[in-house]
Amino acid sequence: MNLKELMKNELNEKELLLLKRSFDQVGSVAQIEIPKELIGKEKVIAKKILETYKNINTVVKKDDITLGEYRIRPVKILAGEKTTIALHKENGIFLNLDLNKVFFTPRLSNERLRVLGLIRKNDFVADLFCGVGPYAILIAKFSKARKVLANDLNPDAYKYLLENVKKNKVEKKIECFNKDANDFKRLSADKVIMNIPKFSESFLKTAFNNCKKGGRVFYYCFARDEELKERINEIKKAGDCRILKKVKCGDIGPGAYRWCIDFKKL
Numbered sequence: 001m002n003l004k005e006l007m008k009n010e011l012n013e014k015e016l017l018l019l020k021r022s023f024d025q026v027g028s029v030a031q032i033e034i035p036k037e038l039i040g041k042e043k044v045i046a047k048k049i050l051e052t053y054k055n056i057n058t059v060v061k062k063d064d065i066t067l068g069e070y071r072i073r074p075v076k077i078l079a080g081e082k083t084t085i086a087l088h089k090e091n092g093i094f095l096n097l098d099l100n101k102v103f104f105t106p107r108l109s110n111e112r113l114r115v116l117g118l119i120r121k122n123d124f125v126a127d128l129f130c131g132v133g134p135y136a137i138l139i140a141k142f143s144k145a146r147k148v149l150a151n152d153l154n155p156d157a158y159k160y161l162l163e164n165v166k167k168n169k170v171e172k173k174i175e176c177f178n179k180d181a182n183d184f185k186r187l188s189a190d191k192v193i194m195n196i197p198k199f200s201e202s203f204l205k206t207a208f209n210n211c212k213k214g215g216r217v218f219y220y221c222f223a224r225d226e227e228l229k230e231r232i233n234e235i236k237k238a239g240d241c242r243i244l245k246k247v248k249c250g251d252i253g254p255g256a257y258r259w260c261i262d263f264k265k266l
C-alpha cells in the first residue's frame with residue numbers, strides 16, 4: 001500500500017497531492033519526508049504508519065538537507081520507540097547504524113548487487129568511502145575477492161563498520177581504516193569504489209592513484225542528463241581511461257540523478 005492510499009481518510013485532496021507516495025525503511029525505522037505544508041499533520045501520518053506496519057517500531061522525519069563531509073541527513077523521531085539506531089538487513093548482510101550519526105540509504109541496494117556481480121576471483125577491492133560497510137561487507141561475504149579494504153573518515157561510521165564486519169563474520173577478508181581517502185596513494189586495487197557523489201570531482205586523482213592499470217573504478221556523481229557529458233570529461237581529464245558504463249542509480253530531486261560511471265584505468 002502506498003502512503004497516499006494509506007492516508008486517504010486522514011488528509012484532504014490537496015494534502016494528499018503534497019504527500020510523497022513512498023517511504024524508506026531502515027531496519028524497523030520508517031523514514032518519511034514531510035513537505036512544510038504538511039508539518040501540522042506529521043504526527044498523524046507517523047501514527048498511521050506505526051499502526052499499519054507491524055515491522056515498523058519507529059517513524060522518523062528526514063531533514064531536507066544532508067550535512068557536511070560525513071553526508072548525514074538528520075532525522076527527527078515522530079512516533080514509536082525513541083531510537084535512531086537500526087539493524088538493517090540487505091542482500092543477506094546485517095548493518096547496524098545510527099541514522100543521526102552516519103550516512104546510509106537503502107535505495108542503493110540493487111546498485112550494490114550490480115557492483116558485487118562485477119567482482120572477480122582474487123580481486124583486491126578498495127571501498128574508500130565505505131560508510132558502515134554496505135558494499136565492502138557484501139563483497140567480502142559473497143564474492144571471491146582476495147581482500148577488501150574498507151575506509152571511512154567519519155569515526156561513527158568506522159565504529160559501526162567494525163561492528164558490522166564482526167556481525168557478518170568477514171573479519172578475515174576485510175581491513176578497516178578510519179582515514180581521509182586522500183591518505184591512500186598507491187593501493188593498486190583491481191576495483192575502486194568511490195561513493196562520494198557530492199564531492200566526487202575532488203577525489204578523482206585519488207581514484208586514479210589507487211586503481212591499478214586495467215582496474216575498474218565505480219565513480220558516483222550527481223548530474224542532470226544534460227550534465228553527464230561534463231562529468232565524463234572531468235574523468236577523462238584526470239587520467240587515461242575508458243568509460244565502461246553509465247548507470248542511473250536513483251533520483252535526488254526533480255531531473256537530477258545519482259550516477260555510477262564505471263571506468264577502466266588504462
Ligand SMILES: C[S@@+](CC[C@H](N)C(=O)[O-])C[C@H]1O[C@@H](n2cnc3c(N)ncnc32)[C@H](O)[C@@H]1O
Pocket residue numbers: 069070071103104105108128129130131132133134135151152153154157179180181182195196197
Ligand atoms: C555518500 S556516503 C557513502 C557511504 C557508503 N558507501 C554507503 O553506500 O552507505 C560518503 C561517505 O564518505 C565519507 N567521507 C567523506 N569524506 C571522506 C574522506 N575524505 N575520506 C574518507 N571518507 C570520507 C563520509 O563519512 C560518508 O560515509
